[in-house]
Amino acid sequence: MRSPSPHLELRAVTRRFALVAALQDVSLEVARGQIVCLAGHSGCGKSTLLRVIAGLDRPDAGAALINGHVVSGKGIHVEPEHRRVGFMFQDYALFPHLSVTDNVLFGLRSLERKEAHKRSDEIVGRLRIHHLVNRFPHMLSGGEQQRVALARALAPRPDLLLMDEPFSNLDRDLRDAVRLETLGLLRELGTTVIMVTHDPEEALSAGDRVVLMRRGHVEQSGTGAELYDRPNSAYAAEFFSAFNKLPGRCRNGFVDTPLGRFPAAGVSEGQDGLVYVRPRDLQLRPQGQGAQATVLDHELRGEVEQVRVTVAAHLPPLVVRSSARLIVSAGQEIGLSADPQRVLVFPASA
Numbered sequence: 001m002r003s004p005s006p007h008l009e010l011r012a013v014t015r016r017f018a019l020v021a022a023l024q025d026v027s028l029e030v031a032r033g034q035i036v037c038l039a040g041h042s043g044c045g046k047s048t049l050l051r052v053i054a055g056l057d058r059p060d061a062g063a064a065l066i067n068g069h070v071v072s073g074k075g076i077h078v079e080p081e082h083r084r085v086g087f088m089f090q091d092y093a094l095f096p097h098l099s100v101t102d103n104v105l106f107g108l109r110s111l112e113r114k115e116a117h118k119r120s121d122e123i124v125g126r127l128r129i130h131h132l133v134n135r136f137p138h139m140l141s142g143g144e145q146q147r148v149a150l151a152r153a154l155a156p157r158p159d160l161l162l163m164d165e166p167f168s169n170l171d172r173d174l175r176d177a178v179r180l181e182t183l184g185l186l187r188e189l190g191t192t193v194i195m196v197t198h199d200p201e202e203a204l205s206a207g208d209r210v211v212l213m214r215r216g217h218v219e220q221s222g223t224g225a226e227l228y229d230r231p232n233s234a235y236a237a238e239f240f241s242a243f244n245k246l247p248g249r250c251r252n253g254f255v256d257t258p259l260g261r262f263p264a265a266g267v268s269e270g271q272d273g274l275v276y277v278r279p280r281d282l283q284l285r286p287q288g289q290g291a292q293a294t295v296l297d298h299e300l301r302g303e304v305e306q307v308r309v310t311v312a313a314h315l316p317p318l319v320v321r322s323s324a325r326l327i328v329s330a331g332q333e334i335g336l337s338a339d340p341q342r343v344l345v346f347p348a349s350a
């Protein structure tokens with residue numbers, strides 16, 4: 001038996017704007033019901049990719065398929081309204097002159113009035129925004145606007161929902177709660193979601209899968225844990241964490257640093273490598289154990305403590321973070337070690 005087509009498939013999608021390749025050979029498969037976070041720094045092509053999937057923009061080459069049918073490709077362009085794709089914009093794009101109800105009804109214009117109202121009532125109920133229906137967008141808080149925008153996007157029951165930074169306009173406190181609730185509802189509805197974010201924590205925690213983009217191409221794709229624990233490039237590593245970096249040349253498959261020798265898979269013999277160690281993966285030890293270091297300063301930051309140490313005069317200080325209380329003082333000589341299993345090594349030229 002043939003396995004079902006992915007809900008969404010992109011085949012070598014390319015989109016150029018003058019000299020900029022906003023998308024370069026982007027290929028991707030998304031299974032039905034999956035929640036995918038599209039992450040990457042500003043300008044890497046995230047919004048362009050969403051627009052191509054929605055049919056708001058046309059690729060110069062390659063194809064987009066929904067349920068195995070080409071919707072964008074050579075000589076084919078299915079209009080956005082015929083793709084069963086919902087779109088939620090970063091600024092919510094609510095119509096200021098329409099009430100909440102009329103904003104929600106806007107996406108249901110093709111239905112008969114009675115059916116449109118039934119659908120609108122249903123989604124308003126699910127999102128618990130009954131009390132807002134007669135208000136206008138300027139009378140809503142950020143969180144309320146987000147819900148109304150979500151209601152408007154979901155009312156036509158799209159199979160696939162595209163969301164461009166849907167939580168970035170909310171305060172930090174509200175953001176986590178709204179995100180959990182929104183994604184919980186989308187999972188319940190079985191909606192396939194592609195959500196853009198530039199927030200690394202959100203990318204790691206929100207989706208089933210993270211697609212990290214860089215300069216128009218997919219740098220790495222996988223679960224949050226895969227990208228965090230096994231980034232395949234310095235770019236991917238640095239997108240999700242802060243690192244201490246120690247230079248060293250690769251000799252006999254190892255890079256030597258003041259912190260010790262580390263296996264240097266991916267760095268050619270004789271080439272310079274950079275050893276990446278997260279602040280939480282450095283351990284302070286009694287003097288005489290591990291590498292010798294001198295404490296530079298020490299700060300309590302609430303949940304964690306941060307200590308900066310020097311291991312060699314020619315290297316910038318290393319940052320150590322720990323949730324245990326560290327009893328050290330500036331100028332103290334101390335031992336320092338890194339867990340080789342948690343250390344990453346990349347070519348210095350990258």
Ligand SMILES: Nc1ncnc2c1ncn2[C@@H]1O[C@H](COP(=O)(O)OP(=O)(O)OP(=O)(O)O)[C@@H](O)[C@H]1O
Pocket residue numbers: 017018020021022040041042043044045046047048049198
């Ligand atoms: N209509 C356009 N005309 C010209 N260049 C464009 C156009 N749209 C996008 N670009 C360029 O394409 C590249 C990708 O843009 P895009 O908006 O997709 O990035 P992004 O990752 O969504 O960025 P951000 O996180 O800042 O929203 C950028 O270099 C941008 O300047």
